[in-house]
Amino acid sequence: MTYMAIPNIGNYTIALATAVESLGIKAWASTATTPEALKLGIAAAPETVCLPLKAHLGHFIEADRAGVEYAFMVNSVGTCRLRYYRHMIEHILKDLGLKIKIFGLGFDGFKPPIVRHFDPGPITFLKPLFHTALKIKVIDKLEVAAWRTRAIEITHGDTTLLMNKLLVELSESKTMARTRAIRKKVAGCFAEIPVDKEKKPLKVGLVGEISFLRDKCLNKNIEYILGSQGIELRNFFLLGEELKNITRIVFLNQNKRKYLSKVADRYLQCTVGGHALDSVAHSIHCADEGYDGMIHLCPSGCMPEVSVRPILKRVSKDKDIPILEMSYDEHTCDVGISTRLEAFADVLMERRKKQPARPSRGEGN
């Protein structure tokens, strides 16, 4: 059996693995970077590159050691260094003398090289793709449900457990019918978790670099830490939303970015790349929607996110919304993270006590 290593985008890796089946091969992945992979990546990469690259690199090295022949990495998405990632990783792997072959995947023609290489038949190709889209939708649904429930659950860990259980089920699901059945039961399963309905949890938005928003090894399990402190989250990277955006661009010529840049216009007029625009626009948006605070995840050395930091400070001041800046690199220790998050939760709680009726316009979704 031929295997292909795919990059890590948190739980969405499960859906991506299905997409790989469209090429008639099997995926090799995990839903979070393993510490072992991170170690390998740090050792192999230049010191100053950002942590996501090290994580992906380590993942591919680990894959090669496990005997995986192929890997794929996104090409040319966004205008940050991510577009050079594939080339960088390719070169580093070559220097290390590894044989794994990396395909790029991005906007490179109607029939990208990766498809040309494996050349699957049309039916084998399309069916898993539809399945992938469905799985992405289910994962979106799971994520959204988990953020809400985790903040108000009575027994800590119930949500995480259910979520992991459903994700395992989803990763084992081979047919669309089964995936649909899982989708149907998501709402019911989450409703069964005993929750404290009276509790009005703090609402916090997570913005920043996407690998950090998604990979719980890199962000040190921030969703869990915050959720178990009774904070309702909104993570501003949902793959389903991103895909919806792409289809909108293709078929309806409606780009979400246009809307975002309108929102952020007062603060950011030019493109800085990556998800920087999203970070600014979502922060403004959340402030207007009555969120209690924002957390900005930024790998140290990430050009787009670092350049919007001063802007976020300004937004925080103008809109009166606390924004916690988290900077991560491989030396970041867990205690430092949890200390900051706990203190931030205290700050938000005190604020809430002082102004119990913050204007809230609608639900945050």
Place this chain on the structure above:
Amino acid sequence: MNNSCYLGIDVGSISTNCVIITPEGEVLFEIYKRGEGNPIKSVQQCLAQLTEKLPDRFSIKGVCTTGSGRILAGAVVGADVIKNEISAHARAAIQLYPAVRTICEIGGQDSKVTILRDGAIVDFSMNLVCAAGTGSFLDSQARRLNITIEELSSRAMMSENPTNIAGRCTVFAESDMIHKQQLGHEQKDITMGLCNALVRNYLSNVCNGKEIKPPIVFQGGVSANKGICRAFKDALQCDIIIPPYNMVMGAYGAAIIASTSCIEKTKFRGKEVSAHHIITKGFECGDCPNYCEIIEVLDEDELIGRTGGRCGKWEGRTEPREALKGTGPRGSVMEHQTCRQVGNVPDLIQIGVSKKYRLSDK
């Protein structure tokens, strides 16, 4: 007569501090102890000192631990509340100076600034990966000059014409200092220059973009250094308040938190813990490819707590290892009672797992 009291323990990177207060917030005892890299032993020694000092009529009604070693210390002494040090420091400062608007706290390896308005924290910031604005910087430079940290403090106060020293980085500060020494600068001027460098670094790194408004309270271990206080006054052009328990403010704040959090029955394991033989044992979880290192805290043969692990299923749990092995992520420090056995659900899902093996298994 009320004989209840509350204990706050702050286990920092360099020192371990204990404070005992009455329910009214009056400090009975304070202990500041520089740790020798063994937090459990330091906590035990603190408790031993406490046993000597504290009259028997007092009984401890609540314990709160704080600092970077708070979870471990919490397991050792049996803490009722485990609180982060930013909140603990702020709580202590507010107790003593209700009008405080800025708290500067410089400890061994952490430096923080906390901005308060109307008695509530509105913003805070903590140093990132650099130790140049912390106590360790001074420690290492004092060692370089072959003087104690207390001497450094008193010598800096004598300086009239401080030398300018590059404080961007601890290593380069040292080379700059050697250079200045060899140019013939006086030691007292160099020490004051070091203090200025530290404060400059702190203000530009940690306080970057924050509104520093008086009244400013300066606390943490480094606040005992008069040279630094002088440098702060010069840099900020306003008066700095050094609170009476400046070295142990974290522990004081923790004690106040313990006294105000309505503890019905304390989980405190008693002062006798100081004499117990407490050891830690590490093992690898291995239930998922995270391979978390779990630390078990053992009192003789009795398991009193665990720390470590990403998914939270080990944290604070005292069930036998076999009972938890293979279960899914669950539980937090407070949830001993409600744990249930569950099926094998990993925290990290692997696809194409058949080919994955660990390098160390080779």
